[in-house]
Amino acid sequence: MTATIDLEVREGVDRETVETVQSMGSYKYGWDTEIEMDYAPKGLNEDIVRLISQKNEEPEWMLEWRLEAYRRWITMTEPKWAMLNYPEIDYQDQYYYARPKSMEVKPKSLDEVDPKLLATYEKLGIPLKEQMILAGVEGALPSPGVDMAIAASEGRRVAVDAVFDSVSVGTTFKDELAKAGVIFCSISEAIREHPELVKKYLGSVVPQSDNYFATLNSAVFSDGSFVYVPKGVKCPMELSTYFRINAENTGQFERTLIIADKGSHVSYLEGCTAPKRDTHQLHAAVVEIVVLEDAEVKYSTVQNWYPGDEEGKGGIYNFVTKRADCREARAKVMWTQVETGSAITWKYPSCILRGDESQGEFYSIAIANNMQQADTGTKMIHLGRNTRSRIVSKGISAGKAQNTYRGLVTMHPRATNSRNYTQCDSLLIGDQCGAHTVPYIEVKNTSSRVEHEATTSKVDDDQLFYCRQRGMDEEEAVALVVNGFCREVLQALPMEFAMEAQSLVAISLEGSVG
Amino acid sequence: MLKIDNLHVKLEEEDKQILKGLSLEIPAGQVHAIMGPNGSGKSTLSYVLSGRDGYEVTEGSATLDGQSLLDMEPEQRASAGLFLAFQYPVEIPGVGNMTFLRTAVNAQRKARGEAELSSGDFLKLVRAKAAELQISPEMLKRPVNVGFSGGEKKRNEILQMAMLEPRMCIMDETDSGLDVDAMRLVSDGVNALRSPDRSFLVITHYQRLLNHIQPDVVHIMANGRIVKSGGPELALQVEEEGYGDLLAEAG
Ligand SMILES: Nc1ncnc2c1ncn2[C@@H]1O[C@H](COP(=O)(O)OP(=O)(O)OP(=O)(O)O)[C@@H](O)[C@H]1O
Numbered sequence: 001m002t003a004t005i006d007l008e009v010r011e012g013v014d015r016e017t018v019e020t021v022q023s024m025g026s027y028k029y030g031w032d033t034e035i036e037m038d039y040a041p042k043g044l045n046e047d048i049v050r051l052i053s054q055k056n057e058e059p060e061w062m063l064e065w066r067l068e069a070y071r072r073w074i075t076m077t078e079p080k081w082a083m084l085n086y087p088e089i090d091y092q093d094q095y096y097y098a099r100p101k102s103m104e105v106k107p108k109s110l111d112e113v114d115p116k117l118l119a120t121y122e123k124l125g126i127p128l129k130e131q132m133i134l135a136g137v138e139g140a141l142p143s144p145g146v147d148m149a150i151a152a153s154e155g156r157r158v159a160v161d162a163v164f165d166s167v168s169v170g171t172t173f174k175d176e177l178a179k180a181g182v183i184f185c186s187i188s189e190a191i192r193e194h195p196e197l198v199k200k201y202l203g204s205v206v207p208q209s210d211n212y213f214a215t216l217n218s219a220v221f222s223d224g225s226f227v228y229v230p231k232g233v234k235c236p237m238e239l240s241t242y243f244r245i246n247a248e249n250t251g252q253f254e255r256t257l258i259i260a261d262k263g264s265h266v267s268y269l270e271g272c273t274a275p276k277r278d279t280h281q282l283h284a285a286v287v288e289i290v291v292l293e294d295a296e297v298k299y300s301t302v303q304n305w306y307p308g309d310e311e312g313k314g315g316i317y318n319f320v321t322k323r324a325d326c327r328e329a330r331a332k333v334m335w336t337q338v339e340t341g342s343a344i345t346w347k348y349p350s351c352i353l354r355g356d357e358s359q360g361e362f363y364s365i366a367i368a369n370n371m372q373q374a375d376t377g378t379k380m381i382h383l384g385r386n387t388r389s390r391i392v393s394k395g396i397s398a399g400k401a402q403n404t405y406r407g408l409v410t411m412h413p414r415a416t417n418s419r420n421y422t423q424c425d426s427l428l429i430g431d432q433c434g435a436h437t438v439p440y441i442e443v444k445n446t447s448s449r450v451e452h453e454a455t456t457s458k459v460d461d462d463q464l465f466y467c468r469q470r471g472m473d474e475e476e477a478v479a480l481v482v483n484g485f486c487r488e489v490l491q492a493l494p495m496e497f498a499m500e501a502q503s504l505v506a507i508s509l510e511g512s513v514g
Numbered sequence: 515m516l517k518i519d520n521l522h523v524k525l526e527e528e529d530k531q532i533l534k535g536l537s538l539e540i541p542a543g544q545v546h547a548i549m550g551p552n553g554s555g556k557s558t559l560s561y562v563l564s565g566r567d568g569y570e571v572t573e574g575s576a577t578l579d580g581q582s583l584l585d586m587e588p589e590q591r592a593s594a595g596l597f598l599a600f601q602y603p604v605e606i607p608g609v610g611n612m613t614f615l616r617t618a619v620n621a622q623r624k625a626r627g628e629a630e631l632s633s634g635d636f637l638k639l640v641r642a643k644a645a646e647l648q649i650s651p652e653m654l655k656r657p658v659n660v661g662f663s664g665g666e667k668k669r670n671e672i673l674q675m676a677m678l679e680p681r682m683c684i685m686d687e688t689d690s691g692l693d694v695d696a697m698r699l700v701s702d703g704v705n706a707l708r709s710p711d712r713s714f715l716v717i718t719h720y721q722r723l724l725n726h727i728q729p730d731v732v733h734i735m736a737n738g739r740i741v742k743s744g745g746p747e748l749a750l751q752v753e754e755e756g757y758g759d760l761l762a763e764a765g
């Protein structure tokens with residue numbers, strides 16, 4: 001019987017998807033919030049770094065850390081090896097800090113948060129009131145948050161940290177999580193309240209000097225989320241962060257740090273949207289995950305930044321460094337990403353499999369339509385013995401888009417008896433787009449094995465005709481076929497995100513046929 | 515119901531005429547069978563009627579209840595009640611059979627301005643119809659036609675037909691590759707759907723099917739045309755004598 005119920009739920013989700021798609025236009029999150037903002041002066045220098053640190057009321061050590069990163073960054077050059085074409089970014093022509101005026105005095109609870117901000121998240125469907133979460137949100141637009149609302153109405157709960165431009169607006173369910181010993185708060189708060197944890201782990205996975213964008217982030221990150229799950233604790237609910245870029249000409253540089261102590265479990269979701277703007281906006285985030293002995297972290301992203309218009313005007317430049325360190329034995333991490341937005345995506349969520357028998361998984365859907373360019377993939381660095389990794393990548397290109405999978409699998413000499421399996425499938429819609437697969441494989445011991453499979457296919461006319469003969473219009477047919485192509489990855493997502501992800505897949509491809 | 519008049523069809527890509535003045539009329543409630551040698555254009559006819567790309571109609575017309583089919587998109591024809599059970603059903607990896615069915619049923623209902631089926635009603639209906647065709651719940655869950663045996667694919671086509679309740683059903687060699695029991699299941703399924711306001715066009719090579727599904731008229735098609743029409747006895751004649759004499763007689 002459970003199988004049937006499961007089936008019904010899945011069918012329900014699929015169905016909802018199609019309905020959601022039908023009720024939506026192209027980019028639904030493109031509206032902006034009119035709100036008074038405090039900006040740091042345009043441009044980047046040591047004073048700006050100091051200002052950000054001061055706005056966050058940081059201790060001296062944090063400022064020093066940032067300055068060190070900044071001094072490093074000015075000696076570095078932007079990497080150019082990715083298959084991405086974009087005009088020179090003027091780093092002095094950006095705001096590095098933008099905060100709603102109403103957030104100047106930190107609200108003590110969500111009740112004190114500016115109603116305009118709350119309304120923004122409500123419109124996005126992100127439940128920010130705990131009672132609302134319990135009751136389920138009624139009448140919310142179909143949007144990223146609706147899944148959470150549905151999850152909530154079914155009795156599953158999701159704690160949310162909401163980041164608006166440079167600051168965290170609020171975090172739900174903090175008290176209840178605290179009872180379980182879980183710390184879930186903004187990173188700025190963690191720096192103030194839990195300096196011992198932050199000092200110990202910040203930069204321990206992605207060092208300040210890691211790469212151009214990560215170093216920039218280390219200097220100017222303004223907020224982000226912090227999670228600590230203590231020994232042996234299974235986090236009682238899903239955690240999530242919802243990023244919203246609102247201000248114009250403002251970069252968003254968030255930093256997320258997740259620590260799963262020995263034997264703990266946590267599932268974390270990340271969502272992001274931005275208004276339609278004619279100019280490109282910079283987003284350079286860093287996510288660090290530390291996984292200790294026997295702990296498990298599942299990190300899911302639905303990236304839906306504004307992709308720009310059909311001619312490639314506007315859209316987010318997304319340069320993200322995400323890395324998990326399975327530091328001890330049997331640690332496990334699973335990255336799942338659905339990348340549909342951004343004009344440029346440069347992102348390689350990676351796993352360092354240091355502990356013996358540790359495991360890393362990477363499931364990815366990357367969709368590029370119109371003028372979008374995506375260069376994304378993963379790195380699996382096998383350092384420990386008997387380590388396992390699995391990569392499933394589904395790239396979909398439509399319009400004039402370019403989509404590149406770039407992956408690295410390394411088996412170090414000590415990583416004996418380790419295994420990697422990589423499957424990399426590309427789907428092309430139309431004949432003006434491109435799909436590229438760039439796998440790097442290094443095996444430095446004799447007992448480990450790496451398997452790589454890759455396919456490239458086109459959306460099949462016979463499949464589309466079959467669907468249309470049964471009554472679906474062309475877009476619905478494409479959505480169905482593409483969702484089928486992505487099924488394996490969609491199934492790796494938590495239920496809370498599955499529906500959103502499916503509808504996004506369809507929406508991102510609108511106008512790609514006919 | 516279905517009226518085809520002097521239909522001429524060539525391939526879009528090359529200069530090859532496939533249908534050469536085909537005329538056919540199927541009144542409501544009737545079952546017509548088409549038999550004919552390989553390559554005579556039977557599948558082409560079914561594709562042109564349902565709107566597949568790649569063909570060009572150079573002359574003639576085809577109407578469903580007086581409405582010209584040839585100007586409509588495939589999905590509009592489907593919602594108008596035209597259904598094609600494919601000679602080679604298509605596989606769609608990753609898409610659950612049930613999802614596919616429900617999306618199709620509701621797309622058509624929506625196009626006709628009817629309320630969509632609730633998930634409860636849909637499930638009840640699909641389970642009952644699947645059971646009649648001995649399609650297991652497990653098969654409903656699997657991706658559309660992927661890894662289905664030939665016979666399973668054909669039964670799945672009939673399940674779709676039963677769920678969509680089309681008014682004009684075209685079945686292209688649905689009996690090919692069916693075992694004896696499956697043939698009975700499929701025929702029973704079709705017979706259950708027979709009604710005064712539903713018509714069938716059954717393309718087949720074997721008179722065997724027509725023992726189960728009694729046709730009102732049998733047409734012989736050759737070289738892009740109907741060359742002879744008659745009663746069920748025509749199918750028997752084909753079975754016994756082959757096409758030789760029939761075609762010679764028709765010139
Ligand atoms: N796309 C195409 N390209 C080339 N030839 C085609 C194409 N479609 C149909 N034909 C040709 O048109 C003729 C009719 O084909 P069709 O499939 O309609 O025959 P049929 O009567 O259904 O045959 P069978 O009994 O074998 O199923 C054949 O000669 C076939 O090769």
Ligand SMILES: [Mg+2]
Nearest residue numbers: 556557558601
């Ligand atoms: Mg045929």
